[in-house]
Structures are given as C-alpha cells and as structure tokens.
Amino acid sequence: MPMETNVGSHINSYLLKETKTASLAVFRILFGLLMAFSMLRFWLKGWIEEIYLVPKFHFHYTGFEFIQVPGQWTYALFALCGLSALSVAFGWKYRIAIVTFFLSFLYIELMDKTTYLNHYYLVSILSFMLIFLPAHANYSLDAKNNPKLQADKIPKWMVDSLKFMIAIVYVYAGLAKFNHDWMFEALPLAIWLPTKVSLPFLGQLMHESWMHYIFSWGGAFYDTFIVFFLLYRPTRIYAFMMVVIFHVLTALLFPIGLFPYLMIASSLLFFSTDRHEIWLNKLWDFLGQSSSVFARNQFFVPYSIYRFSGFILVAFLSFQLIFPFRHLLYTDNVYWTEQGYRFSWRVMLMEKTAYANFKVVSKKTGKRFYVQNQDFLTPLQEKQMSTQPDFILEYAKYLGAHFTGQGHEELEIYVESYASLNGRRNQKYISNEVNLLEVDYRELCQKHLTPLNAQ
Amino acid sequence: MKQIFLLCTLSLGLCFLQSSCTDLPSSNEIFTDNFDRKAMLIDWADLIIIPSFDKYYEALLTLDEQEEEFKLNNSETNFNNLKGAYLDAYISWQKVSMFDIGKAEEIGLRNFTNIYPTNVEAIENNITEKSYNLALPSNFVAQGFPALDYLLYGIGSTENEIRTKLAEQNYQIYLTELVDRLLSLTDQVRNDWKHRYRDVFVNSDGSSATDSVDKMVNDFLYYYEKFLRAGKIGIPAGIFSGNTMANSSEAPYSKIHSKQLFLAGLQATKDFFSGTGINQDYIGESIASYLQNRMEETEGPDLAQEILNQWNIVEGLTADLSNTFVDQINTDNTKMLAIYDELQKATIIMKVDMMQALNIQVDYVDADGD
Numbered sequence: 088m089p090m091e092t093n094v095g096s097h098i099n100s101y102l103l104k105e106t107k108t109a110s111l112a113v114f115r116i117l118f119g120l121l122m123a124f125s126m127l128r129f130w131l132k133g134w135i136e137e138i139y140l141v142p143k144f145h146f147h148y149t150g151f152e153f154i155q156v157p158g159q160w161t162y163a164l165f166a167l168c169g170l171s172a173l174s175v176a177f178g179w180k181y182r183i184a185i186v187t188f189f190l191s192f193l194y195i196e197l198m199d200k201t202t203y204l205n206h207y208y209l210v211s212i213l214s215f216m217l218i219f220l221p222a223h224a225n226y227s228l229d230a231k232n233n234p235k236l237q238a239d240k241i242p243k244w245m246v247d248s249l250k251f252m253i254a255i256v257y258v259y260a261g262l263a264k265f266n267h268d269w270m271f272e273a274l275p276l277a278i279w280l281p282t283k284v285s286l287p288f289l290g291q292l293m294h295e296s297w298m299h300y301i302f303s304w305g306g307a308f309y310d311t312f313i314v315f316f317l318l319y320r321p322t323r324i325y326a327f328m329m330v331v332i333f334h335v336l337t338a339l340l341f342p343i344g345l346f347p348y349l350m351i352a353s354s355l356l357f358f359s360t361d362r363h364e365i366w367l368n369k370l371w372d373f374l375g376q377s378s379s380v381f382a383r384n385q386f387f388v389p390y391s392i393y394r395f396s397g398f399i400l401v402a403f404l405s406f407q408l409i410f411p412f413r414h415l416l417y418t419d420n421v422y423w424t425e426q427g428y429r430f431s432w433r434v435m436l437m438e439k440t441a442y443a444n445f446k447v448v449s450k451k452t453g454k455r456f457y458v459q460n461q462d463f464l465t466p467l468q469e470k471q472m473s474t475q476p477d478f479i480l481e482y483a484k485y486l487g488a489h490f491t492g493q494g495h496e497e498l499e500i501y502v503e504s505y506a507s508l509n510g511r512r513n514q515k516y517i518s519n520e521v522n523l524l525e526v527d528y529r530e531l532c533q534k535h536l537t538p539l540n541a542q
Numbered sequence: 543m544k545q546i547f548l549l550c551t552l553s554l555g556l557c558f559l560q561s562s563c564t565d566l567p568s569s570n571e572i573f574t575d576n577f578d579r580k581a582m583l584i585d586w587a588d589l590i591i592i593p594s595f596d597k598y599y600e601a602l603l604t605l606d607e608q609e610e611e612f613k614l615n616n617s618e619t620n621f622n623n624l625k626g627a628y629l630d631a632y633i634s635w636q637k638v639s640m641f642d643i644g645k646a647e648e649i650g651l652r653n654f655t656n657i658y659p660t661n662v663e664a665i666e667n668n669i670t671e672k673s674y675n676l677a678l679p680s681n682f683v684a685q686g687f688p689a690l691d692y693l694l695y696g697i698g699s700t701e702n703e704i705r706t707k708l709a710e711q712n713y714q715i716y717l718t719e720l721v722d723r724l725l726s727l728t729d730q731v732r733n734d735w736k737h738r739y740r741d742v743f744v745n746s747d748g749s750s751a752t753d754s755v756d757k758m759v760n761d762f763l764y765y766y767e768k769f770l771r772a773g774k775i776g777i778p779a780g781i782f783s784g785n786t787m788a789n790s791s792e793a794p795y796s797k798i799h800s801k802q803l804f805l806a807g808l809q810a811t812k813d814f815f816s817g818t819g820i821n822q823d824y825i826g827e828s829i830a831s832y833l834q835n836r837m838e839e840t841e842g843p844d845l846a847q848e849i850l851n852q853w854n855i856v857e858g859l860t861a862d863l864s865n866t867f868v869d870q871i872n873t874d875n876t877k878m879l880a881i882y883d884e885l886q887k888a889t890i891i892m893k894v895d896m897m898q899a900l901n902i903q904v905d906y907v908d909a910d911g912d
Binding site: 204205206277278279281282283284285294341342343344346434435438440441442444447449454455456457458459466470505506507510512513 | 898904
C-alpha cells in the first residue's frame with residue numbers, strides 16, 4: 088500500500104519539523120498584556136459591580152448551575168485573573184500562571200451567560216491551548232532563571248495548532264456571513280451604519296446603501312479568505328495591513344472592547360518565527376537586557392504535560408471543527424431560535440430586539456398578574472433574556488420559585504414575547520399558551536417557539 | 543517592510559489609546575445624515591419642551607397667587623379658585639413629566655412632583671412635628687401634587703370642614719411650603735433650559751447612547767411604560783398585583799380628576815411623538831417623522847402611523863370611562879384592563895420595531911458586544 092505509506096511518511100516528516108520558539112513567546116507576551124489590561128479595564132469601568140454584583144439573579148450555562156458569583160470576592164477573582172495574565176506575559180512561573188488564568192477566566196465567564204461574547208470564548212480557548220504549549224521555553228523569566236528549561240526550537244505543529252484555531256475563527260465567521268440577510272439585504276449593517284455619522288471621513292457616507300453592501304461583502308470575503316493570504320508568504324504583509332485596517336475600523340464603529348487587538352496580535356503568529364526572534368532580541372536590547380542568556384540551537388524535549396500535547400490538541404481542534412455546525416441538527420433559522428448560535432463564531436450577524444412580559448397565574452386562587460422585569464433584572468439582563476429562549480425559560484423558573492416562596496400556590500407562568508430580527512416586523516416569539524414551569528428547553532424550542540416568517 | 547510595520551504599530555497604538563481611554567470622538571462638525579437629527583432636537587426644545595415648562599411655571603405662579611389669597615381669606619370662592627389653580631397646574635405638569643433630562647433629571651424633579659400614592663401618615667407627621675426635610679427621598683411621598691390632592695380634598699369629610707382645617711396655621715404653612723417647593727424646583731429647571739441646557743441639548747446631536755436623541759427617546763419610552771401605562775392605568779387596575787388597587791390611582795382624594803390627568807398625559811405623549819407644538823399649531827421634526835424617513839429608506843412599514851392609531855384607539859375607549867378611576871375600577875375594571883391592553887400594544891411596537899428602526903438601544907448599557 089504505497090499510498091498509505093506516503094501519507095504516513097508525510098505526517099511523520101511534518102511532526103518532525105522544527106520552528107523557533109520566538110513566535111510563541113511573542114504571542115504569550117501580547118496575549119498576557121492584553122488580558123491583564125482587559126481585566127483592569129473591566130474593573131475600572133465598574134463592570135464587576137454592574138454585571139456581577141448588582142443583579143439579584145444570574146443566568147447559568149446548562150450544567151454549570153453550581154458556579155456562583157462569590158460576592159465581594161469577585162474583585163479578588165478579577166485580580167487573580169489579571170495578575171496571572173501579567174505573569175503569563177512575563178513568563179514567570181508560567182505553567183501555574185496559565186492554568187490559573189484559564190481557570191479564573193473560565194469561572195468568570197461561567198458566572199453569568201448574559202455576558203457571553205465570542206471573543207471571551209476565544210480567550211478561554213486560547214488560554215486552554217497555551218496550557219499545553221511551552222510558550223515560556225525562551226524569552227521568559229522562567230527561562231532566564233532556569234537555563235535547563237531553555238529551548239529555542241519547538242515542533243512546528245505547536246505553533247501551527249494556534250494558527251489553525253485562528254483559521255477556524257476567521258473562516259467560520261466568514262462562512263456564517265454567507266446568508267441571505269447579510270449578502271442580499273446588507274442586514275444588520277444597514278440598521279447599524281446609518282447612525283455612525285460621526286465617524287471621521289466615512290461618516291457622511293454611512294447612510295448610503297452601497298456602503299452597507301461594501302461593508303457586508305467586504306466583511307464576508309475578508310473573514311473567509313484572510314487566513315489564506317496570511318499563510319502565503321508573498322501576500323502576508325499586505326494581508327496583515329488588511330487585518331490592521333479591518334479591525335481598527337470595527338473598533339471605531341462598534342463597541343467591541345479589546346477583541347480587534349486580540350485578533351491583530353494573533354495574526355502576528357503567521358509571520359516567520361525568525362522575524363519574531365529579531366523583534367524579541369530588539370525588545371531585550373531596548374529593555375537593556377542581554378538576550379544572549381537565552382538558548383541557541385536547543386530543541387525542546389517534551390516533559391510532563393507536554394508529552395500529551397499532541398493528542399490533546401488534535402482532539403480539541405477536531406472538536407472545534409465540528410461543534411460550530413451543531414445548528415444543522417435543528418430546523419428553523421439559527422438566528423431566530425438561537426439553538427447552536429453560541430460557540431460557533433457568529434459575529435455581528437444580527438440585530439434582534441425583543442420584549443418579554445411574564446404573566447403569573449395562581450391556579451388555586453385564580454389570581455393573575457404581570458411581572459415588572461426591572462424588579463429582578465438589570466437592563467442588560469433584560470435585553471439578553473428577551474431575545475433568547477433559554478434565558479426566558481430560566482427566568483420563568485426563577486420567577487416561579489420566587490413567587491412560590493412568597494406564598495402563591497399552584498403557579499403557572501406564561502410569557503407574552505415578541506421579537507424582531509434584522510428589521511423584520513415584530514412577531515410572536517414564544518407561545519403565550521404554554522406554562523413555562525412545565526416545559527424543558529428542548530420541548531420549548533421544538534413545540535412552542537413560533538417559526539420565523541420568511542418575508 | 544519595516545516602515546509598513548512601524549506605520550501599522552503607530553496607528554494601532556493611537557487607536558488603542560483612543561478607544562480604550564475615551565469614547566469615540568464626538569465630532570463637533572455637523573455631518574449631514576439624510577435625517578436632520580439636530581433639527582429634531584431644536585424642534586423638541588423650542589416648540590415643545592421649553593414652552594411646556596413655561597406654561598407649567600405660569601400655572602404654578604397662579605397656584606401660588608391663589609394660595610396667597612386663600613391664606614388672607616379662606617372664603618368658599620377663594621377655596622374653589624385654589625382648587626381650580628391646582629388642577630390647571632397638575633394638568634400642565636403632565637406635559638413636562640416625560641422630560642426627565644438635564645436639570646430635571648439632576649434634581650429629580652419628577653420624584654418631588656408626582657410620586658403616588660401619597661403617604662397620609664408622613665404628611666400628617668410632617669405637619670405636627672414641623673421638623674422635616676422635603677429634600678429627602680423618604681419625603682417623595684409627602685409632597686408634590688399627590689400631597690396637595692390630599693390637603694385640598696382629603697383632610698376632612700365635607701368641603702367646609704376641609705376649608706376650615708386648611709386655614710389652620712400648621713396646615714397652611716405646609717401647603718405654602720409644598721407650593722413654593724414646586725415653584726422653585728420648576729424655576730431651576732426652566733432657567734437651566736433657557737440659559738444653558740438648550741444649547742447643550744441641541745448640539746449633542748450624535749448617535750451615541752449619551753447623545754440627546756438616544757437619551758430623550760429612552761426617557762420618552764420610560765415615561766410611557768412606567769408613568770402613563772403602568773402608573774395611571776396598570777397599577778390601579780391590578781395588572782401587576784392581581785388585586786385592583788383603586789387608591790393607587792392618580793389623585794384619589796379629588797377622585798374626579800383622574801381621567802382628565804390621564805388624558806393630558808396621553809395627549810402629551812402623542813404631541814411629543816408627532817412633534818406637535820404646544821398650541822397645536824405647528825408640526826416639527828419628531829420621532830414620527832424620523833420613523834417615516836427610515837420607512838422611506840428601507841421600504842418598511844409605517845410604524846409611526848401604527849403607534850398613533852393605537853393611541854387613538856385608547857382615546858376612543860376612554861369615552862366610556864367614568865371621570866373617576868376609583869369608581870371605574872370598583873364597578874367595572876374590565877374597561878381599565880381593555881385600555882391597558884391597547885396601551886401595551888403600542889409599547890411592543892415601540893420597544894421592538896421602533897427602537898430597531900431607529901437603531902437606539904433600550905436603556906443602553908455600557909458594555910462590550912461582539
């Protein structure tokens with residue numbers, strides 16, 4: 088079987104390929120600094136208080152209901168997360184630091200799914216992968232303090248695994264944009280852009296329909312193909328310029344925090360590791376340190392957890408390849424039902440507004456009344472709740488427990504909910520005839536969610 | 543190559559600093575959107591908001607005069623004049639209640655003017671103790687129009703009894719204090735609009751959450767949902783409690799004014815929404831014309847007309863209502879519930895379709911998205 092041997096030997100020789108550690112070190116430094124800054128920013132903006140401490144009630148991910156907001160300790164959690172990110176950047180006690188960062192960041196994300204953002208998910212993924220990559224092997228305090236750790240060469244697949252993950256994010260985000268609303272209606276950009284008149288230079292053009300199409304089509308093609316231009320050496324530098332322009336533009340147009348900078352930093356991984364080494368040597372010179380303390384011509388010998396890195400990362404990336412397609416298991420429009428919407432790189436794809444009004448009925452007394460959502464939820468929570476069936480259900484169950492606790496008996500809870508997707512007229516979202524206390528999520532989506540009317 | 547990198551890094555650094563330290567540059571230049579947001583802000587300020595505050599202030603001046611007259615002579619005529627001035631002022635208040643922006647928001651004008659149900663015990667306590675601080679939040683429920691409603695209609699069982707009691711010194715002092723307080727708070731707001739805030743308001747014509755259009759539309763919706771829909775109809779009709787709460791209706795001591803006050807609020811809502819000037823003689827730019835502009839651009843539905851139709855239905859239904867909501871609720875609450883339902887339909891169109899068409903976030907939250 089010559090074919091198989093051929094493939095096998097290709098794989099073998101790929102696995103033996105080496106590359107410099109430097110690009111991993113650059114990524115470690117930028118990622119760590121960005122995350123440390125991001126934690127500090129979150130704190131200074133008062134969001135810890137506003138998002139985690141003010142709400143009486145938090146929305147949980149299925150299976151993670153035990154993750155609770157630890158009261159005032161939440162500040163300590165953010166401090167821990169930020170400091171461990173800093174420690175990652177410096178490569179100081181890296182292995183403890185990256186595990187601490189991953190766990191504390193994940194814990195923060197799991198506390199309330201109201202704040203789910205694709206870029207937080209990406210941070211969790213990248214920090215998980217970094218646990219299995221020796222990003223501290225060179226150009227780190229660990230390597231400086233312990234020359235035995237030093238290695239300036241690592242298997243090439245290690246760096247490639249990160250590139251592969253970034254490629255998944257871009258390509259999947261791009262493919263998701265090839266849908267009717269985005270390509271043929273320029274929605275939701277046609278809703279968002281007209282109000283961005285204060286943008287320098289482009290402001291006046293923001294209400295022009297052709298601009299909306301340029302942004303839509305440009306975005307779709309950019310996301311889908313940029314990685315390939317980054318991979319191909321002759322186009323790399325131009326692709327990188329595109330990366331910078333594109334992400335800076337999105338940063339100016341939309342409130343998306345540090346995500347653009349994370350993507351720009353990640354795209355540096357595509358440059359040759361020799362170039363990264365030059366940058367790092369310059370950085371060390373600039374810091375007045377000698378870069379000569381670091382290893383030369385030393386290949387990384389896997390030890391401890393790193394012996395399993397290959398298996399774990401292959402399994403993890405395979406999962407990442409498949410998981411975003413799970414919406415295919417469900418029938419209706421993923422943007423309407425939101426089944427399979429999260430964790431699949433659907434970014435900027437919809438403008439959804441909704442309204443959910445809950446009716447509490449006591450079967451025993453016949454008494455019925457409506458709930459004022461402001462009594463229980465913050466504006467951000469109410470906004471997220473009203474557009475997503477799993478939130479609506481969890482909130483209804485919470486209301487059921489709350490009012491039962493107040494002495495109401497044999498309760499039923501109904502919702503009158505209306506939603507509007509990408510400028511369509513509002514339509515009924517969840518049936519107002521189903522007692523939410525009696526259904527589970529699957530049943531709710533299968534039987535009681537009104538299908539989206541095609542326009 | 544090097545230069546390109548340098549350039550990228552430099553511009554990146556600048557952007558990073560800018561977007562992380564400050565918000566987007568709120569440009570001072572006026573860009574021409576095809577809907578003139580600034581013209582709308584000017585119309586709001588000059589045709590509706592400032593004239594409405596003027597009118598309200600004048601009504602309060604009259605109330606103040608009548609109260610002085612009554613103090614000198616508590617004749618039946620003077621008492622009736624006082625009550626008439628109270629009603630006029632209360633109705634004028636309905637036309638400014640929604641403008642909880644600028645100075646009004648800063649000093650909490652609405653909280654000191656019209657929080658009900660009023661707390662009789664707190665009022666009586668203040669009157670006997672004589673030491674109280676009306677600036678305290680705990681005294682929201684012991685002042686403003688709801689407290690006047692109690693003093694003018696609720697402190698005795700007959701009109702004569704009330705008139706006599708109100709002329710007693712301690713009651714009179716409290717009455718004066720309440721009227722003076724309304725007057726001075728309103729004067730602050732009105733002066734600020736005239737001498738400072740009007741320009742701030744109309745110049746903040748961008749589209750960020752802190753600019754005037756977003757803030758005012760959110761204030762308008764908040765007023766509509768909480769004070770008109772829930773406060774005047776929903777809460778007394780028992781929508782949020784399961785039991786009717788007739789005494790939580792507006793002005794429950796005078797009883798007969800509740801429908802009139804609701805209609806004044808509804809009219810104010812319609813006028814602001816459609817840009818109708820205070821004397822019903824001029825139509826300016828408004829939420830309705832903004833929506834119509836968006837409708838033409840996107841070939842969408844005529845949301846403005848749908849919303850206005852909804853309010854016309856509400857107005858039609860009120861023809862059947864007793865002037866006194868307390869009676870209406872106690873005899874046939876279904877009519878109140880029917881009105882609530884129609885008000886609610888407009889809430890949904892506004893909160894879902896309108897906000898999306900105008901790309902305004904409901905109760906904007908300062909947080910990242912993706």
